[in-house]
Amino acid sequence: MGLLSRRATCNTHGQDSSYFQGWQEYKKNPYNEVNNPNGIIQMGLAENQLCLDLLEPWLMKNPDALGLKRDGISIFKELALFQDYNGFPAFKRALVDFMGEIRGNKVSFDPNHVVLTAGATSANETLMFCLADQGDAFLLPTPYYPGFDRDLRWRTGVEIVPIHCTSSNGFKVTLPAIEQAYRQAQKRKLRVKGVLITNPSNPLGTTMARDELYLLINFIEDKQIHLISDEIYAGTVFTSPSFVSVMEVLKDRNLDQTQVWERVHIVYSLSKDLGLPGFRVGAIYSNDPVVVSAAIKMSSFGLVSSQTQYLLSAMLFDKKFTKEYMSENHKRLQKQQKDLVSGLEKAGIRCLDSNAGLFCWVDMRHLLKSNTFEAEMELWQKIVYHVKINISPGSSCHCIEPGWFRVCFANMLESTLKLAIQRLKSFVSSIAMKSQSHQELKSLRRKARNNWVSRLSLQSFYDREQDTTTEVSFSYRPHFMSLSNIAATLDAAA
Amino acid sequence: MLSSKASCNSHGQDSSYFLGWQLYENNPFHEVENPTGIIQMGLAENQLSFDLVESWLRKNPDVMELKKGGESVFRELAFFQDYHGLPTFKNELVEYMAKIRGNKVKFDPNNLVLAAGATSANETLIFCLADPGEAILLPTPYYPGFDRDLKWRTGVEIVPVHCWSSNGFRITMFALEEAYERAQKLNLKVKGVLITNPSNPLGTTMTKEELDHLITFAVAKNIHVISDEVFSGTVFDSPGFISILEAAMDRNLENTDVWSRIHIVYSLSKDLGLPGFRVGMIYSNNKTVVGASTKMSSFGLVSSQTQYLLTNVLASKRFTSKYMKENQKRLKKRKEMLVSGLKKSGIECLKSNAGLFCWVDMRHLLSSNTLEAETKLWNQMVCDVGLNISPGSSFHCSEPGWFRVCFANMSRGTLQVAMRRIKDFVERSNFMGRIKMNYQQNMSSLSRKLLSNWVRKLSSPDPNEHER
Numbered sequence: 001m002g003l004l005s006r007r008a009t010c011n012t013h014g015q016d017s018s019y020f021q022g023w024q025e026y027k028k029n030p031y032n033e034v035n036n037p038n039g040i041i042q043m044g045l046a047e048n049q050l051c052l053d054l055l056e057p058w059l060m061k062n063p064d065a066l067g068l069k070r071d072g073i074s075i076f077k078e079l080a081l082f083q084d085y086n087g088f089p090a091f092k093r094a095l096v097d098f099m100g101e102i103r104g105n106k107v108s109f110d111p112n113h114v115v116l117t118a119g120a121t122s123a124n125e126t127l128m129f130c131l132a133d134q135g136d137a138f139l140l141p142t143p144y145y146p147g148f149d150r151d152l153r154w155r156t157g158v159e160i161v162p163i164h165c166t167s168s169n170g171f172k173v174t175l176p177a178i179e180q181a182y183r184q185a186q187k188r189k190l191r192v193k194g195v196l197i198t199n200p201s202n203p204l205g206t207t208m209a210r211d212e213l214y215l216l217i218n219f220i221e222d223k224q225i226h227l228i229s230d231e232i233y234a235g236t237v238f239t240s241p242s243f244v245s246v247m248e249v250l251k252d253r254n255l256d257q258t259q260v261w262e263r264v265h266i267v268y269s270l271s272k273d274l275g276l277p278g279f280r281v282g283a284i285y286s287n288d289p290v291v292v293s294a295a296i297k298m299s300s301f302g303l304v305s306s307q308t309q310y311l312l313s314a315m316l317f318d319k320k321f322t323k324e325y326m327s328e329n330h331k332r333l334q335k336q337q338k339d340l341v342s343g344l345e346k347a348g349i350r351c352l353d354s355n356a357g358l359f360c361w362v363d364m365r366h367l368l369k370s371n372t373f374e375a376e377m378e379l380w381q382k383i384v385y386h387v388k389i390n391i392s393p394g395s396s397c398h399c400i401e402p403g404w405f406r407v408c409f410a411n412m413l414e415s416t417l418k419l420a421i422q423r424l425k426s427f428v429s430s431i432a433m434k435s436q437s438h439q440e441l442k443s444l445r446r447k448a449r450n451n452w453v454s455r456l457s458l459q460s461f462y463d464r465e466q467d468t469t470t471e472v473s474f475s476y477r478p479h480f481m482s483l484s485n486i487a488a489t490l491d492a493a494a
Numbered sequence: 495m496l497s498s499k500a501s502c503n504s505h506g507q508d509s510s511y512f513l514g515w516q517l518y519e520n521n522p523f524h525e526v527e528n529p530t531g532i533i534q535m536g537l538a539e540n541q542l543s544f545d546l547v548e549s550w551l552r553k554n555p556d557v558m559e560l561k562k563g564g565e566s567v568f569r570e571l572a573f574f575q576d577y578h579g580l581p582t583f584k585n586e587l588v589e590y591m592a593k594i595r596g597n598k599v600k601f602d603p604n605n606l607v608l609a610a611g612a613t614s615a616n617e618t619l620i621f622c623l624a625d626p627g628e629a630i631l632l633p634t635p636y637y638p639g640f641d642r643d644l645k646w647r648t649g650v651e652i653v654p655v656h657c658w659s660s661n662g663f664r665i666t667m668f669a670l671e672e673a674y675e676r677a678q679k680l681n682l683k684v685k686g687v688l689i690t691n692p693s694n695p696l697g698t699t700m701t702k703e704e705l706d707h708l709i710t711f712a713v714a715k716n717i718h719v720i721s722d723e724v725f726s727g728t729v730f731d732s733p734g735f736i737s738i739l740e741a742a743m744d745r746n747l748e749n750t751d752v753w754s755r756i757h758i759v760y761s762l763s764k765d766l767g768l769p770g771f772r773v774g775m776i777y778s779n780n781k782t783v784v785g786a787s788t789k790m791s792s793f794g795l796v797s798s799q800t801q802y803l804l805t806n807v808l809a810s811k812r813f814t815s816k817y818m819k820e821n822q823k824r825l826k827k828r829k830e831m832l833v834s835g836l837k838k839s840g841i842e843c844l845k846s847n848a849g850l851f852c853w854v855d856m857r858h859l860l861s862s863n864t865l866e867a868e869t870k871l872w873n874q875m876v877c878d879v880g881l882n883i884s885p886g887s888s889f890h891c892s893e894p895g896w897f898r899v900c901f902a903n904m905s906r907g908t909l910q911v912a913m914r915r916i917k918d919f920v921e922r923s924n925f926m927g928r929i930k931m932n933y934q935q936n937m938s939s940l941s942r943k944l945l946s947n948w949v950r951k952l953s954s955p956d957p958n959e960h961e962r
Binding site for chain 1: 495496497498499500501505539541544547548551552555558559560566568569571572573574575610611613614617621622623624625626628642643646647649685716718755763767768769770771772780782783786787789790792793794795796797798799800803
């Protein structure tokens, strides 16, 4: 038995994965337009940095929010003492209104069902602690966010069983895939407690279709398990089809007063939509009062700073501001995504058709030396170390097809994005050239070999013929080169 | 359907400690609006020195506005989610922590891990040091929240180290060994001892002797020591505060194994009175523990907005010196007010030099030396007297009749009301007690008379019998 716990000494935290390694490489040599123009461009970080210029003026116009004042009077003391795990009531009210707005007000949320947590990281782990015991399992469609390996499993002891999705249907979740995963869990003697989806998807950047959501709801109804819908990217849906929350689908099917209603839980956060990951604002939403109650107590381990709750309650209450913000946010995300997609297309690289998120799911299968994960790693290393762009390999997201990469676009200036695309274009061209010369070399080698073989056979033919005829012209006398000479010539030409 | 954690009650929130809070919340005292409401004396908060912090903030408006030299740093902070924490914040924290310890210990910011409050820090440390089913020894009485913080999600057990009033609840080697043996009998592998120094609920700082016992014990058993020092800045009287690291340094243990088995938990909730901002931390000389707990802190990071604010507050050395001095003065005065007020009612407190509460001896008010009697008294205190104080049993105290009474979370006026109420209660109890005693004495004397008359009658013929 060790001096420390198994948790402290194992690597279930998953931070040895390439997803995190890429970040570390970036940190050692970060790109800066002025100070380090040859550094690594960070395209492995799903952050929304496009709209801070909208938040700053709001803060200036509303000094009380940061100044912890109400009508000009300091409420510092009140906030400094506020550690109620039920959360700042005004903040929860503002938050549910905002969540409703994002869903086109097709769903309304009750602030009493919200549990505030220090980020979605905390929310997801807390939900696991509430819904599953050590050794139980959750099914997750692949590809999925690498952080889940740590968030859902590390301290909870819960297992993840992947639901394999493939490019054949745009990585959509299918019934056979879910059932396969369930059977796999049973084979491993794991009790499945639920399914966790990310909608919109990270890393795909797509929203789930209604039929996918129906499928999932039918499945959890049938198996009597939970469904967690991590909807932290709900506010980043920038084009059609529009976002459909799992809650909306439940309502459409009149399931709001049934048992399954209490087994569907949502995770949300302000890190992606509002671009405020540093402030650590996450939330669990559940219709199950027991889950809400347990999660609230557990939130003691990761409460949101009251200083931050106050600031954001003021911001979210300003409905005019949030509406304008969301509209502009979508526009900018869409533009940046289009720039990335078209830029990559010019380099002969295609992306999965996407309508949300802060990243694209990029198809680089054709750039692999072979259809293997080793080849994917090799390509990834080249891109990080030589092309100097940190992108996230599909294997770190548990994708079962090698060659897919998640490339983020919302955490940089337009100029940086252009530069990144340029670097990738050059890289792809160089591969193409190498590939072409490789092909030419291969073709030359083939020709030379064929010539040699035919010369040998011709020679013997001639030799044979010499005995029979005197009319052979000796004008054709092939220039006989030794094989090593041929090889040396071809190498020099490569 | 749900996990066992969600459906059990290891969160411990059905304990009287938390029930009292709920009762208070249903009927909270307010000088003007609800003068007969329940006074909250069960909440260890420091509300005495806000004016000092507020005045500093007024003079430094840039800090709240997230500006540096007039320029907004909002962007940088909005994105800052590095679990290593804001470097400047950690630098200031370690200096502040050293200051509290009279600069007798120096801390390395690279060994500091930020967490969303000491609640998060304690749980994270246990996750790092112990596996489910293993145990941590805790001297009693201890903070009720530990039952949730250390056990609930970690699956680790607490085995109490019993301390007694006979020696002022000091930790003895005997008590430590006894607890260890008890753990072994229960087949629990002990991974460490967790102490709170200064103690909650005792309000006392540990003596050098106690710290030496703990270190010797940890060396002998090859286990960890966690020293929860959240109240270290509330030491208002002698003897001064000795941190466990100082005790270890005095014994030249810095280059030995045990040095990497000593860990400190700290927070700004008690000293600076900022529980709402969720600033806690772990300090450890063990690189693996620092590495693992840093990753775990992802589950409870401190808001960057708050890190920035407090970096600047702590950077003002003049302010922190002034604050510490004045804060301690006010705590001392308020404690003395409570102690003398209780004394007037014939109630003694354990002699204390730190914390935001007193450990109050109400054993003489119990109807019997039992837990039931303590609970009955507690009910009376909350419901009849209107004071939410915390019964010793909720702190796992082995002797009934002790209560923790907080003094730093209310105004002088409110404390005076509380003292009056206790006095009235005690006088009533004494009065009723005297009447009862008299009644009992009278009754017993009367019944004795009647009984002896009857016996006499039975035993000798009554000359007047034919007249009945």
